[in-house]
Amino acid sequence: xxxxxxxxxxxNDALDIKLREDKNVIxxxxxxxxxxxxxxxxxxLQKKYGVERVFDSPLAESAIAGTAVGMSIAxxxxxxxxxxxxxxxxxxxxxxxxxxxxRNRSRGKYTSDMVIRMPYGGGINxxxxxxxxxxxxxxxxxxxxxxxxxxxHDAKGLMIAAIESPDPVFFMExxxxxxxxxxxxxxxxxxxxxxxAKVLQKGTDITVVAYGAMIREVQKAAVRAKKxxxxxxxxxxxxxxxxxxxxIAESVKKTGRLLTVHEAxxxxxxxxEVSSIAIEEAFLHLEAPPMRLTGYDVIVPLPKxxxxxxxxxxxxxxxxxxxxxx
Amino acid sequence: MFKEYDPxxxxxFQVMDNDGKIINKKFMPDxxxxxxxxxxxxxxxxxxxxxxxxxxQRQGRIFTYPPNYGQEAISGAVARIxxxxxxxxxxxxxxxxxxxxxxxxxxxFLYFMGYEEGVNFKNxxxxxxxxxxxxxxxxxxxxxxxxxxxxxxxxxxxxxxGDGGTSEGDFHEALNFAGVWKAPVVFIVQNNQYGIxxxxxxxxxxDGVAIKSYAYGIKGIQVDGNxxxxxxxxxxxxxxxxxxxxxxxxxxxxxxxxxxxTTSDDPSKYRTKEEEDEWDVKDPLKRLKSYLKSQKxxxxxxxxxxxxxxxxxxxxxxxxxxxxGAYPLEDIFKYTYGDMPDDxxxxxxxxxxxxxxxxxxxxxxx
Numbered sequence: 001x002x003x004x005x006x007x008x009x010x011x012n013d014a015l016d017i018k019l020r021e022d023k024n025v026i027x028x029x030x031x032x033x034x035x036x037x038x039x040x041x042x043x044x045l046q047k048k049y050g051v052e053r054v055f056d057s058p059l060a061e062s063a064i065a066g067t068a069v070g071m072s073i074a075x076x077x078x079x080x081x082x083x084x085x086x087x088x089x090x091x092x093x094x095x096x097x098x099x100x101x102x103r104n105r106s107r108g109k110y111t112s113d114m115v116i117r118m119p120y121g122g123g124i125n126x127x128x129x130x131x132x133x134x135x136x137x138x139x140x141x142x143x144x145x146x147x148x149x150x151x152x153h154d155a156k157g158l159m160i161a162a163i164e165s166p167d168p169v170f171f172m173e174x175x176x177x178x179x180x181x182x183x184x185x186x187x188x189x190x191x192x193x194x195x196x197a198k199v200l201q202k203g204t205d206i207t208v209v210a211y212g213a214m215i216r217e218v219q220k221a222a223v224r225a226k227k228x229x230x231x232x233x234x235x236x237x238x239x240x241x242x243x244x245x246x247x248i249a250e251s252v253k254k255t256g257r258l259l260t261v262h263e264a265x266x267x268x269x270x271x272x273e274v275s276s277i278a279i280e281e282a283f284l285h286l287e288a289p290p291m292r293l294t295g296y297d298v299i300v301p302l303p304k305x306x307x308x309x310x311x312x313x314x315x316x317x318x319x320x321x322x323x324x325x326x
Numbered sequence: 327m328f329k330e331y332d333p334x335x336x337x338x339f340q341v342m343d344n345d346g347k348i349i350n351k352k353f354m355p356d357x358x359x360x361x362x363x364x365x366x367x368x369x370x371x372x373x374x375x376x377x378x379x380x381x382x383q384r385q386g387r388i389f390t391y392p393p394n395y396g397q398e399a400i401s402g403a404v405a406r407i408x409x410x411x412x413x414x415x416x417x418x419x420x421x422x423x424x425x426x427x428x429x430x431x432x433x434x435f436l437y438f439m440g441y442e443e444g445v446n447f448k449n450x451x452x453x454x455x456x457x458x459x460x461x462x463x464x465x466x467x468x469x470x471x472x473x474x475x476x477x478x479x480x481x482x483x484x485x486x487x488g489d490g491g492t493s494e495g496d497f498h499e500a501l502n503f504a505g506v507w508k509a510p511v512v513f514i515v516q517n518n519q520y521g522i523x524x525x526x527x528x529x530x531x532x533d534g535v536a537i538k539s540y541a542y543g544i545k546g547i548q549v550d551g552n553x554x555x556x557x558x559x560x561x562x563x564x565x566x567x568x569x570x571x572x573x574x575x576x577x578x579x580x581x582x583x584x585x586x587x588t589t590s591d592d593p594s595k596y597r598t599k600e601e602e603d604e605w606d607v608k609d610p611l612k613r614l615k616s617y618l619k620s621q622k623x624x625x626x627x628x629x630x631x632x633x634x635x636x637x638x639x640x641x642x643x644x645x646x647x648x649x650x651g652a653y654p655l656e657d658i659f660k661y662t663y664g665d666m667p668d669d670x671x672x673x674x675x676x677x678x679x680x681x682x683x684x685x686x687x688x689x690x691x692x
Contacts, residue, residue, distance in 0.1 A: 026476070052476055058506055063465050063499035070415075070469020073454060076476065078469075090495075097459040098466070104661040105455050107446040111664065142662050166664025195667060242667030 002184040007177060010152035010185050011041050011117075014159035015079065017189050019049050025163060026071060027054045029064055029081030029117075038083060039119055039178055065091035068114045069098045078114045079163060085120035085172065086129035099168045100143030115162045119175035121213055121263055122300050123310055131300040133264035138170045139241040139273075145194055146170045146240035150177070150215035153185045154238060157192030165194060174212035181216065197244035199251065203233035206257040206324055208316070209248060209274050211237040214261045220313035225320050232320065240270055248274060249281035256287035259323050261316055266294040288326035293319040327353060327563050328545050333536035338548045338580060341555035344607050346616025348555070355559040361406065363623055365554060366614050367632060369402040372422040373611060374636045375431055376585075379438070382644060383589040391438045394421045396552075396584030399610035400516055401426075403557035404484055407565060410451050413474075415467040415485040418456040419516065419583075423484070427453045431640060435647035442661075443650075452481075461491035464500035464513065471509025471574070482565045483511045490521020492538070493529045501576060505542040508573035512564045515576070516551065518583035523596040536578040544574050551579030552610040582608070655681075 005013065018025045027042055027049075033056040036043025046054040057064050061082055068078035082088035088095075095116070102112040122131035139146045145167050149155035155173070162169035200215070201222060210218045215236050222232040233251050237244065252258050258278045260271035275290035293311060301309050331339040341350045348354055376395055382388045394401070397419065405426030408414060414427050424434060428450035437444025437456070445455035454470075457463030467485035474481045491497055492515055504511050515535045519526050532538060539546025545567060549560045557579060564575035582605035586593050618624035659666065659674045 058499075058502055060495075060499040060502070062496055063468075063503050066462060066465025066496060066499070067469035067472060067503055070466035070471070071473050072469075073466060074413075074470045074473035076473050093459060093462060093496075094465065097462055098457075103664065105442060105445060107442050108661050109446050110454065113664070145663075242669060245669055 001187045003187050004182050005152045005156070005185040006179045006182050007149065007152045007155045007173065008039060008041050008179060010156040011159050011173065012043060012045070013185070013187070014156045014163070015042065015045060016048070018079075018160060018163045019045060019053060022077060022163075024075060024077045025053070025079060026076050027079045027081075028057045030059050030083045031056055032081050037081060039175060041117070041173070042081070061087055061089075061091040062094050065094035065099060065116065069094060069102065069112045072112045072114050073102065073110045077163060080114060080116055082116060082118040084130050085118040085134055086132045088116075088118055095138075095144070096141055100141045103167070104143065111166065112168050113166050115159075115169050115171050117171045117173060119178070120172045121174045121176055122306055123176040123213065125303040125306075128302065131306070133262070133295065135170075135172055135240050136264055136269045139270065144168055144170055145242065146172065147194055147238065148172045148174065148212040148240060149238065150174070150212055150236050151181055152183050154192055154236075156185055157190050158194065158238065160189060161191040161194050164191065169194065172212070176213045177216065192238065195239050195242040195244060197238055197247040198236045199233065199247065200236050201232065201234040203231040203255065205231045205255060206259060206320055207233045207235060207248075207251040207255045208259045208261060208320065209235045209237060210261040211240065212263070214263060214311060217311060217313045218261055218316055221316035221320060224313070224317050230320060230324055237270075243273060243277070245277050245281060248277050252278045252282040253285045256285050257323050257326075258286075258290040259293060259316075259319050260290070261293045261311060261319075263295050263311060265297045266292055267297050269294055288323050291319060291323045327559065328547060328567070331547050333534065333539060333546045333548055336533065338550055339556050339560060340550040340553050341559060342553050342613055342617060344613060346613050346618075346620055348617075353556070353559050355555055355562060357406075357555075357558060359621065359623055362614075363618065365402055365406055366611070366618055366624065368405060368422060368425070369398040369554075369611055369614070370629065370632060371636050372398050372401070372425065374633055375640045376421060378637065378640050378644070379435070380585070380589060387644075387648065388435065388438050389440060390588045390590050392419050392588045393585035394419050396605070396609065397516055397518055397581045398422055399554040399557050399614070400514065400551045400579045400581060402610070403554060403561050404514070406558060407561050408484055411479075411481050413452040413454070413467070413470050413481065413483040415454045415463050415470065415483060416456050417460075417463060417486045417488060417491065418458060419488065420486050423486075424450075424453070427451075429453065431643040432647045435644055436650055439647060439650070441650060441653065442657075461487050461494035461496040461500070463487070465496055465503070467511050467513070468500050468504045468507065468509050471504060471511040472507055474510055475507070480569065481510065482569050483509070484514065485511060486514050486516060488521060489515060489517040489519065489526050489529055489535065490524065491515070492535050501538070501542040501544065501574070504574040505544045508571065510568040510571070511574040512561065512568055513574060513576045514561075515578045516581055517578050518581050520583055520587070520597070522587040522591060525596075534578055536576060539576040544576060545572070546576040546578070548578045548580060551581035552608045552613060554610060554614045581610075584609070
């Protein structure tokens with residue numbers, strides 16, 4: 001059976017399924033219980049599963065992450081929420097010093113196999129500290145996995161995979177498309193493997209790699225490109241780390257051209273990693289340098305200036321042209 | 327006990343004076359002579375091991391090590407009360423508690439020799455590795471406490487931090503969360519007067535640590551950490567209180583770090599000989615030994631014989647650790663993830679290729 005869902009419904013559905021089937025799953029964070037989170041992702045779950053399993057924690061991100069370390073050591077499966085990615089910074093020490101390392105430092109005796117959910121990204125006219133895209137920071141830490149869905153269907157399948165992962169997973173939710181995309185999603189349980197990208201559209205002239213909220217923008221740009229007889233292959237990374245080198249390499253070998261698009265800033269970012277993969281794995285097939293269309297290396301501007309920073313389908317189209325004509 | 331020694335009264339809990347005389351009979355714990363003697367022996371073993379480890383370090387046979395010298399009664403008391411099923415979430419200066427949990431000296435040596443296996447603690451149940459990032463471990467203890475409550479288990483968590491750690495945000499967040507969740511956690515602050523070189527008065531304007539329990543709505547008590555009987559009584563009552571579902575307890579164990587912060591530190595730069603002498607009369611082993619002698623349970627001769635035996639055992643385990651063997655390449659990779667990502671496997675393969683090339687090129691050069 002299928003049901004029309006947006007990303008908020010889909011993540012909620014995934015949490016519901018896991019809470020139902022696994023008593024070790026615990027959901028908590030700031031305002032996630034009674035209110036169901038500021039974006040209502042956990043709405044209704046406390047009523048269904050009780051205050052011991054879905055609850056509001058005191059307001060302290062380091063403690064949310066740190067107590068989740070203890071819970072997972074003791075055998076629970078915490079799914080914690082950082083209200084916004086920009087507020088996850090106080091938890092940085094716990095994440096880098098313990099969440100990512102517990103398996104290694106105890107030589108496999110204990111793990112911190114939690115899921116850390118956080119809405120991220122810009123484009124919603126938010127206040128300061130509410131628009132950042134810091135996936136590269138988490139992806140740079142050994143021991144963590146970083147997942148970013150681009151559709152309701154993917155969000156559900158990846159969330160189930162994240163909860164079932166033996167490792168800590170950062171589940172970054174592109175809040176701009178929380179409710180913007182609706183699609184039919186399977187009501188039953190299914191999972192999407194972490195670490196595998198998806199070829200969304202086959203093409204022959206250029207590979208465009210993106211993820212999260214940028215996918216929709218890339219698809220729009222590809223429609224325009226098609227009118228100009230440019231055939232775009234679109235890859236949705238789905239997982240930032242472990243990054244799917246094979247899918248990227250195979251595609252670039254075929255098209256000879258690569259453009260990576262993300263909202264996060266440019267320098268030392270995910271696009272640099274994707275470009276390196278193309279160079280290392282498909283060097284002799286390249287007909288243009290791997291290109292990057294990303295946020296600028298600046299603080300995300302407040303709403304009135306955000307249009308300068310955000311990536312539009314038009315800008316993607318422009319970069320596709322530049323790369324193809326190189 | 328919590329009422330009479332409410333931290334607001336500024337009355338440190340003591341049972342025994344500096345000469346080993348019982349001055350507070352009402353609170354003398356119910357503990358038989360054999361157990362007291364056993365406790366002293368364990369503390370003596372820990373001190374002997376600690377001293378020898380410092381000398382191994384001076385001989386260049388082990389890397390940096392944080393000694394426990396002067397603080398043995400705190401871990402010594404926990405060691406007697408903590409059960410197999412209870413959790414130990416340590417900082418890194420609680421040797422006696424580790425040994426009681428079932429860690430071996432060999433494992434302890436291995437860690438400070440540079441092997442992660444040294445914190446796997448193969449035969450020690452519910453013992454989390456040392457936490458070097460100060461105070462971060464207290465939150466893990468609270469999370470474990472949550473699980474105990476959630477699954478209605480008969481367990482308690484013992485967690486440690488130093489006085490310097492009480493300035494960290496995680497200390498406050500841990501006490502706050504534990505209070506709200508009524509988590510069965512016994513927080514033990516080893517107030518040894520110094521965070522490396524920074525004296526306690528520069529960590530906080532507060533009159534001690536125990537008083538901070540008020541702000542979190544939890545029980546707290548300041549205890550003479552060099553008084554084995556007071557520590558025993560305080561830990562035992564705190565554990566019972568926490569296990570009964572009343573919430574956490576904050577114990578401030580007032581002590582003195584007679585040794586250095588670690589073997590890389592030189593305490594003569596930041597404290598005086600007079601101060602060290604003042605604390606020397608309060609030494610936890612001296613005090614408990616005086617008590618044992620007064621009860622005709624122990625002699626100096628007994629101690630000499632014990633130390634000789636202990637030294638042999640400690641050396642045997644040290645040599646075993648020294649012969650632990652090479653660190654395989656695979657080990658740096660295989661514990662990073664539960665399922666190793668392909669690109670990480672590839673990084674290991676690349677390094678193996680390099681090693682093969684190196685071996686071959688050495689042969690061809692010969």
